[in-house]
Amino acid sequence: MGNFFKNLFKKNKDAKIEKPEEENMKNLEDMEEEEFLSDEEIEKLIIEEMDQEDQEIQESNEIKESIEIEKEIVKDIEQEKEEEPGINNEVEENEVETKGSFLKKLKDGLFKTRKNITEKLNSVVNSFKSIDEDLFEELEEILITSDVGVETTMRLLDGVRKRVKEEKVSDPKDVIKLLKDEILKLMTENVEPQKDEYPMIIVVMGVNGVGKTTSVGKIANRYKKAGKKVLIAAADTFRAAAIEQLEVWSNRVGVDIIKHQEGSDPAAIIYDAINAGKSRKTDVILCDTAGRLHNKKNLMEELKKIFRIIDREYPEAHREVYLVLDATTGQNAITQAKVFREAADITGIVLTKLDGTAKGGIVIAIKSELNIPVRLVGVGEKIDDLQEFNAEDFVNALFAE
Numbered sequence: 001m002g003n004f005f006k007n008l009f010k011k012n013k014d015a016k017i018e019k020p021e022e023e024n025m026k027n028l029e030d031m032e033e034e035e036f037l038s039d040e041e042i043e044k045l046i047i048e049e050m051d052q053e054d055q056e057i058q059e060s061n062e063i064k065e066s067i068e069i070e071k072e073i074v075k076d077i078e079q080e081k082e083e084e085p086g087i088n089n090e091v092e093e094n095e096v097e098t099k100g101s102f103l104k105k106l107k108d109g110l111f112k113t114r115k116n117i118t119e120k121l122n123s124v125v126n127s128f129k130s131i132d133e134d135l136f137e138e139l140e141e142i143l144i145t146s147d148v149g150v151e152t153t154m155r156l157l158d159g160v161r162k163r164v165k166e167e168k169v170s171d172p173k174d175v176i177k178l179l180k181d182e183i184l185k186l187m188t189e190n191v192e193p194q195k196d197e198y199p200m201i202i203v204v205m206g207v208n209g210v211g212k213t214t215s216v217g218k219i220a221n222r223y224k225k226a227g228k229k230v231l232i233a234a235a236d237t238f239r240a241a242a243i244e245q246l247e248v249w250s251n252r253v254g255v256d257i258i259k260h261q262e263g264s265d266p267a268a269i270i271y272d273a274i275n276a277g278k279s280r281k282t283d284v285i286l287c288d289t290a291g292r293l294h295n296k297k298n299l300m301e302e303l304k305k306i307f308r309i310i311d312r313e314y315p316e317a318h319r320e321v322y323l324v325l326d327a328t329t330g331q332n333a334i335t336q337a338k339v340f341r342e343a344a345d346i347t348g349i350v351l352t353k354l355d356g357t358a359k360g361g362i363v364i365a366i367k368s369e370l371n372i373p374v375r376l377v378g379v380g381e382k383i384d385d386l387q388e389f390n391a392e393d394f395v396n397a398l399f400a401e
């Protein structure tokens with residue numbers, strides 16, 4: 001509103017100079033009516049000004065918020081660096097510790113899901129004396145309500161039934177172990193490890209708010225730590241704040257960024273990033289993309305255009321297409337994957353916010369229903385809370401005591 005009154009005051013001041021003495025005695029209200037704007041027009045201007053200011057405040061709050069988060073991340077990195085041992089003979093011990101802390105984080109991240117699935121499963125098997133269809137019905141309900149999905153639940157339980165018969169299992173408590181085996185089998189079926197081939201280009205896509213930009217930052221950090229030369233492409237040009245958020249990440253991680261202005265063509269950014277990547281001998285180009293446009297069709301067309309540029313300009317690069325899904329959205333994540341499949345061949349899923357849901361069963365449904373491997377899982381907001389997905393660790397963490 002400040003500018004509006006400033007302008008109004010300026011106009012009145014100018015008016016005073018030009019006006020005869022007596023008219024200067026008139027109050028401001030009269031002058032507004034006579035010389036300038038009607039009440040309705042003033043009201044309209046005020047509303048417009050307030051709307052604009054609200055929008056500015058909201059955008060600056062978003063930036064402030066993301067800067068606060070980034071600051072915390074930097075603190076974490078610094079703390080981690082301090083804790084790193086300085087002498088070589090401690091490295092082995094540190095590696096063991098890293099694996100331990102990695103598993104602990106995964107376990108902590110799955111706390112809500114474990115409580116929801118495993119505790120319920122245990123209490124059900126303990127309440128049955130023999131294995132019968134009633135027991136299977138109870139198991140079915142627990143799995144379906146944990147977002148494992150109907151189809152996947154049936155598949156898992158059919159496998160358990162078969163083994164109960166074949167192995168003549170009679171103790172209901174043993175069903176848990178069989179279920180754990182079936183989940184692991186399903187999660188590892190037809191999954192090849194990701195190829196570590198360079199140069200690599202990774203396109204990160206997904207609907208708005210799922211954690212794309214954060215994941216790009218975290219992935220950049222992982223490759224940087226592994227000694228790779230990384231370049232980030234800010235191809236989400238829908239909002240200026242999105243570019244700034246990514247810039248904060250590039251500064252924190254210490255990698256280059258290719259960006260244009262808000263509203264510019266994302267395909268042009270990818271084109272520039274590929275050229276810069278080639279001339280700077282970059283190992284990994286990471287592309288953030290928009291999560292929302294005016295409509296779904298536009299977004300899909302924009303993504304397709306990005307992939308056409310990569311096909312044309314960088315066919316020699318190893319390509320990964322990550323779809324970021326938010327674990328807290330449950331079965332909706334499956335629908336999103338089906339939509340994004342129209343735009344590109346998704347090579348892996350980045351499943352974020354597993355720490356925020358009791359329905360982590362979605363990990364199992366995603367693998368089973370989409371047959372796309374989960375490559376990375378987000379178990380928190382900190383920089384190292386994005387972990388490489390390992391099915392065995394996941395199942396162990398899910399069923400941990």
Ligand SMILES: Nc1nc2c(ncn2[C@@H]2O[C@H](COP(=O)(O)OP(=O)(O)OP(=O)(O)O)[C@@H](O)[C@H]2O)c(=O)[nH]1
Binds near residue numbers: 069215
């Ligand atoms: N708890 C938790 N929060 C996460 C995780 N990953 C991302 N977030 C948070 O999710 C919010 C949205 O993340 P962004 O990276 O901005 O999401 P985006 O997909 O880029 O969003 P748009 O650019 O608006 O489409 C941020 O507050 C992140 O800190 C995670 O694994 N766990």
Ligand SMILES: [Mg+2]
Binds near residue numbers: 213214236242288
């Ligand atoms: Mg973003």
